[in-house]
Amino acid sequence: GAVVSQHPSRVICKSGTSVKIECRSLDFQATTMFWYRQFPKQSLMLMATSNEGSKATYEQGVEKDKFLINHASLTLSTLTVTSAHPEDSSFYICSARMGGMGNQPQHFGDGTRLSIL
Amino acid sequence: GDSVTQMEGPVTLSEEAFLTINCTYTATGYPSLFWYVQYPGEGLQLLLKATKADDKGSNKGFEATYRKETTSFHLEKGSVQVSDSAVYFCGRGGSQGNLIFGKGTKLSVKP
Numbered sequence: 001g002a003v004v005s006q007h008p009s010r011v012i013c014k015s016g017t018s019v020k021i022e023c024r025s026l027d028f029q030a031t032t033m034f035w036y037r038q039f040p041k042q043s044l045m046l047m048a049t050s051n052e053g054s055k056a057t058y059e060q061g062v063e064k065d066k067f068l069i070n071h072a073s074l075t076l077s078t079l080t081v082t083s084a085h086p087e088d089s090s091f092y093i094c095s096a097r098m099g100g101m102g103n104q105p106q107h108f109g110d111g112t113r114l115s116i117l
Numbered sequence: 118g119d120s121v122t123q124m125e126g127p128v129t130l131s132e133e134a135f136l137t138i139n140c141t142y143t144a145t146g147y148p149s150l151f152w153y154v155q156y157p158g159e160g161l162q163l164l165l166k167a168t169k170a171d172d173k174g175s176n177k178g179f180e181a182t183y184r185k186e187t188t189s190f191h192l193e194k195g196s197v198q199v200s201d202s203a204v205y206f207c208g209r210g211g212s213q214g215n216l217i218f219g220k221g222t223k224l225s226v227k228p
Binding site (some may be wrong): 006034042095106108 | 151153159160161162163206213214215216218219221
């Protein structure tokens, strides 16, 4: 089946550091990739939608200058958390979808646990 | 706006018990419906899906039927195993191709 690889799986760093998370679709071309954030004991909240070759669409309340998203190819999207602070600590999950139809399932990466000290 | 509501957990069952996790969605349009499972320390995996009314999704003994009249997509399994312990998320397709999730239901199955 479709495989999405997310790297790194865990990051621990100091406050003020910028952290880049990669999301790769390994065996399919992902027209669209999504970035979610999961708070403890809560659901996944969509942060942004990323279409290859165009600017990401951010959800209300998500700072685009804080969470930089790049989707330069059909197999790679990156999320950079700039100048991370402890409140940015969370579980970040990407997903990728083939094609443009809404009924195509999304395939998720294994997530990145980000801990800011 | 569009939303998904699923029963709150945690749900604790004995092995071989019957499982039902309720899920309802807002009825804007005719969205595809999904169940995802998240095992401890891992990302989400698609468990099953249904794309139109009366469709039944099934996988690994789990089933869910797309009920338009009740806007529901309840997850069921006749006999759970310890290995089914995980968090289960109900989701519907959003207008931008994203997924809108419920808050998740943690299932613990005891031997």
